[in-house]
Amino acid sequence: MDLLAQPGVTHDVRRAETSRLFAEAAVLSGRRRDQCLDEVVVLNTGVACAVARRYRGRGIADEDLQQVACLALVRAVRRFDAGHDRDFLAFAVPTMSGEIKRYFRDHGWMVRPPRRVQELRARALALRSSTREDELPLGDHDLAARLEVGVEDLREALGASGCFSPDSLDRTTGDQPHLEMADPGSEGAMDSLEARVTLGPLLRVLDERERVIVQLVYAEGWLQREVAEHLDITQAQVSRLLVRILTKMRERAGLDLTPAAA
Structure with a gap:
């Protein structure tokens, strides 16, 4: 826990410690497993705050944004499958951003x-x-x-x-949306991100309706049942469309883009 109390933990140290805690949690159960996962949350709370700061000054109180991001971080920690060889922030940051955008949609000026x-x-x-x-x-x-x-x-x-989706909620490279992974331990972290997953090239293989679905699910954080209601189709149809979309995108990106099903 001493590491978690140290300010300015670097991205590499945070990443290594997060991976260690997930590996330890994988062989534990009950309270000991929960304690490891709680440490992951504490270790990455600074990332949640950095994601929340990206959306300041848009009509939602800073405290509310931080709370939404932190709750999303907790859910991401519980849902993360450490068996995949991928960085936790590549999963957690889009989850937190999606929850904040959902909050704006439900409670903000949009x-x-x-x-x-x-x-x-x-x-x-x-x-x-x-x-x-x-x-x-x-x-x-x-x-x-x-x-x-x-x-x-x-x-x-x-x-x-x-x-x-108001343009002011997204910073983009050119005209294409992207997902960002922040390291809040450095000054101006949200302006100089350590990692970026660019979705723009992948969207070119999709048709217009598929791009709409990607926008709703991944940029705005809609659930499959919400997309189904919006497009006037069944949730099963949305699931089949997402399988087709993800197959196209995974071939080039190698990302786990599986959205929430309910």
Whole structure:
């Protein structure tokens, strides 16, 4: 526990100690296992605070952001499978970011469009994504006719994309989203991150509807049942789509991107 009390623990030391604690917890049970996992939480609390600081000044109190991030850290520690050869922060940081974005969606200033707009937008994106590569893209009038809706209603739905995820919640490289792993032990850590997993190149292999699903699940932290309701399909269909999406992405990234199922 002396290590955990030392300020300014470096990324390498934190990573090594976290791996040691997970390995120790794997062969323990009961209270002793829980104690090891609690030490992992304490050791990485600074990371949670650094992730929370990334979203300051956007209408949610700093204390609330830190609480959300820390609770997500606890859940990440309990869910992490140390049997995989991967860094814990590569799993925990996207989990914490997703929970904070979910909190903004539910409690912050972001306004979700009406249900009818969400449903129309999902139908329009799905129809556009089904167009063959050798066909011309559907214009607004053709798309509206196929959906049997007015052109203005269609444009309202397509223009509502900004309501789902405000640009100010994400820092991006170019036009592509990314996940960041922070080392809060160094000055200006959130501006000079030690590791970055860039998803942009992977998204190019997906069609438009698949990219929408990735946006909802991984950028905004939606559960599969929420995506199913939003797209007006079953949760089983969402699961099958995610399997197809993850198969494409894993071939190039080698990441565990499995989302929460419930």
